[in-house]
Amino acid sequence: MASMREIKRRRSSVQSTQQITKAMKLISTVKLQKARTRAENSKAYFECMYATVTSMLAKAGNIEHPYLQKSDSKKVGIVVVTSNRGLAGGYNSNIVKLITGSGIEKENIRLYTVGHKGAEALERKGYEIVEDFSDVIEEPSYSDAQAISKRLLTDFAAGEIGEIYVAYTFFKNTVSHIPTLTKLLPVDTAAIAEEEKEGESSVDKLTLMNFEPEEEVAVGLLVPKYMTSILYGAFVEAVASENGARMQAMDSATNNAEEIIEDLALKYNRARQGAITQELTEIIAGAEAL
Amino acid sequence: MAERFELKIISPDEVFYEGEGTFLEFVSVEGEMGVYQNHIPLTTILEPCVMKIHNESEVKKAAILGGFVEIQKDKITVLAEDAQWPEEIDVERAKKAEERAKERLAKKDGIDILRAEVALKKAIARQNAVK
Numbered sequence: 519m520a521s522m523r524e525i526k527r528r529r530s531s532v533q534s535t536q537q538i539t540k541a542m543k544l545i546s547t548v549k550l551q552k553a554r555t556r557a558e559n560s561k562a563y564f565e566c567m568y569a570t571v572t573s574m575l576a577k578a579g580n581i582e583h584p585y586l587q588k589s590d591s592k593k594v595g596i597v598v599v600t601s602n603r604g605l606a607g608g609y610n611s612n613i614v615k616l617i618t619g620s621g622i623e624k625e626n627i628r629l630y631t632v633g634h635k636g637a638e639a640l641e642r643k644g645y646e647i648v649e650d651f652s653d654v655i656e657e658p659s660y661s662d663a664q665a666i667s668k669r670l671l672t673d674f675a676a677g678e679i680g681e682i683y684v685a686y687t688f689f690k691n692t693v694s695h696i697p698t699l700t701k702l703l704p705v706d707t708a709a710i711a712e713e714e715k716e717g718e719s720s721v722d723k724l725t726l727m728n729f730e731p732e733e734e735v736a737v738g739l740l741v742p743k744y745m746t747s748i749l750y751g752a753f754v755e756a757v758a759s760e761n762g763a764r765m766q767a768m769d770s771a772t773n774n775a776e777e778i779i780e781d782l783a784l785k786y787n788r789a790r791q792g793a794i795t796q797e798l799t800e801i802i803a804g805a806e807a808l
Numbered sequence: 809m810a811e812r813f814e815l816k817i818i819s820p821d822e823v824f825y826e827g828e829g830t831f832l833e834f835v836s837v838e839g840e841m842g843v844y845q846n847h848i849p850l851t852t853i854l855e856p857c858v859m860k861i862h863n864e865s866e867v868k869k870a871a872i873l874g875g876f877v878e879i880q881k882d883k884i885t886v887l888a889e890d891a892q893w894p895e896e897i898d899v900e901r902a903k904k905a906e907e908r909a910k911e912r913l914a915k916k917d918g919i920d921i922l923r924a925e926v927a928l929k930k931a932i933a934r935q936n937a938v939k
Contacts (some may be wrong), residue, residue, distance in 0.1 A: 529824065556821070563818045566887055570851060570878055660820040660889060727878075730838055730852040739837070739853045743889070750820055 522789045529782040536775035542605065543768035550692070550761035557689060557754045559676045571740060573727060575705065583734060584675070585741040586704050591680035595628050595648070595670060597702075597749065598757040599686035600636030601653055606760055607767035609687065610635040612697045618643065618683055620699060630670065630680055632753070648673070658753035660746070668748040674703055682745075686752040687759035693766065695759040700752070702745050811845035815861060817870070819885040824891040825870070831862035834872065834885060843879055850879045852938035856929040858937045859886070869894055873930045894937045906931035 571627045575586075598617060613636050617627070629647045631637035633655050641647055651667065654662040673679050682703040688696045729736045815832065817825040832843045835857035853876045860866040875888040909928035 559822045560820050562823050563820045564877075566818055566885055570876070570887070574851065664889075678812060728848060728850045730836065730850055736851070736853065743876070743887075746889075747820065 522786060522793065525782055525786045525789060527788065529779060532778050532782065534777050536772055536779065539768045539771040539775060543765055543772060546764040546768060550758060550765055553754070553758035553761055554689070557751075557758045559628045560751060560754050562749050564751045567744055571705075574729065574733065574740065575737065583737045583741075584704075585737060588680060588704055591677050592626050593628050593679045594622050594626050595630060595673060595679035595682045596622075596699075597630045597632065597666065597670070597682070597684040597686075597752075598636045598640065599655065599684065599752055600631070600633030601756075601760040602634045602655060604635060605767060606764040607761035609695070609760055609767075610639065613641045613685055613687060614643075616697045616699055617645070628673075630666065631754075632666075653758065655753065658750065658757060660750050663746045663750035663753060665740060667749055670702075670745070671742055684749060684752050686756045687763075689755045689758040689762065692762050695762055700748065702748060703741075703746075705741060774795045811813065811882075812863075813843075813845040814883045815886070816884070817859075817872070817888055817891055819875075819888045819891045825861070825891055827861075827863070829861045829863050829884075833860040833862070834858075834877065834886075836877070843884065844883055847879050847881070849881065850877075852877055852879075854886075854888070856926065856933040858933055869898060869937050871934045873933060874926070892934065892937070897934045897938050899935060902931045902934040906935070 565644055569763065573594055598611050598613060604610070610633070617629075617640060624645060627645055630639060630649055630651065631640070631647055632651045634652045637647060637650050637652060651662070651666055655665070660669070668710075670679075670682050674682060681701065683699055683701050685699045688698045731739075812830055813832075814830045815825065815827055815829045816823065830845070834841055835855045836852040837855055838852065841852070849864040854872060854874060856871075856873045859870050859872045860872070871892045871894070872886065872888045873890040873892075875886065875891075878885045878887070905927060909924045909931060913928065
């Protein structure tokens with residue numbers, strides 16, 4: 519049996535770890551609330567954008583535009599959204615797994631990373647990282663998203679990448695975060711048309727929408743905005759998910775620490791009782807010997 | 809009394825404005841536009857500009873920095889990339905931004921003439937909103 523002193527030391531060390539995890543949990547709860555409000559506020563913009571773009575594409579389904587067609591390049595650009603900090607449970611590794619298990623060949627993937635953790639993990643695995651935008655995730659702003667989508671579009675126009683995806687964690691609710699891989703470009707007109715049929719969007723189907731400038735030009739102007747809004751939405755969701763994941767991880771860490779402390783307390787008491795008994799036996803034995 | 813339409817201005821961070829109006833002025837990529845209720849359904853792309861929201865005799869101004877407008881018969885939705893009320897605008901900063909953008913345009917050595925132009929338009933729109 520471990521000595522009393524050893525057990526005591528171990529217990530106090532677990533206790534101070536527990537304090538840290540408790541504090542981290544509280545911090546991420548506050549951050550989560552903030553990030554969640556932000557995600558909810560930006561939802562209106564995103565939904566409206568989506569409705570407009572889908573209705574535009576549904577109407578202008580047959581137009582030819584580089585943004586709507588697959589280009590010759592086999593390379594696939596993926597924006598990977600992870601966090602800059604760890605201790606968030608499976609949050610970062612789930613995204614990494616999503617990339618490695620996506621079925622796209624490693625040689626064809628070009629990564630645009632947002633978040634150190636994902637960038638480091640994927641670099642170790644030998645993926646090609648074109649550019650890193652990790653600072654963005656600290657406090658994502660719409661202009662950051664604009665800068666990134668501009669960079670992506672430049673590479674897309676130059677033929678360096680033929681498709682663009684974004685990998686992020688969708689914030690369903692506080693306990694459920696889903697790693698998601700979404701296609702940004704070329705815009706999947708067939709899928710959109712299908713969805714359009716299923717669910718009625720906010721735009722009244724009977725009204726015939728006019729476009730100014732014409733659809734062909736409007737597509738060129740709207741698609742970058744659409745992309746930016748998806749990217750921004752992805753960042754905001756990812757921040758909420760990160761804090762949600764960290765909150766959960768820290769909650770279970772605190773609970774585990776509690777369990778260990780209880781166990782150690784029991785061991786400590788037992789050891790103490792053992793020491794007392796031993797001492798008593800020794801004294802009695804000594805007295806008898808006289 | 810002119811007929812009213814519903815107006816919603818949405819920016820990425822918030823629902824910027826929600827209310828009614830009788831007449832709406834803005835600048836699209838095709839030129840200046842004014843919209844009354846019962847306009848034909850139209851989607852158009854915005855330039856950075858000052859949007860004037862008329863409600864009867866009351867006029868509200870806001871700087872809209874790019875985005876697009878979706879006009880339906882009695883409902884107008886503005887998706888702005890950034891929107892500001894005149895009170896929120898830092899005029900000094902906008903002036904400096906204007907000078908910077910002008911310098912860059914004058915030199916013409918930059919790769920990003922387009923960006924400087926947009927920055928200039930935004931700076932001017934901000935200042936106009938305050939006036």
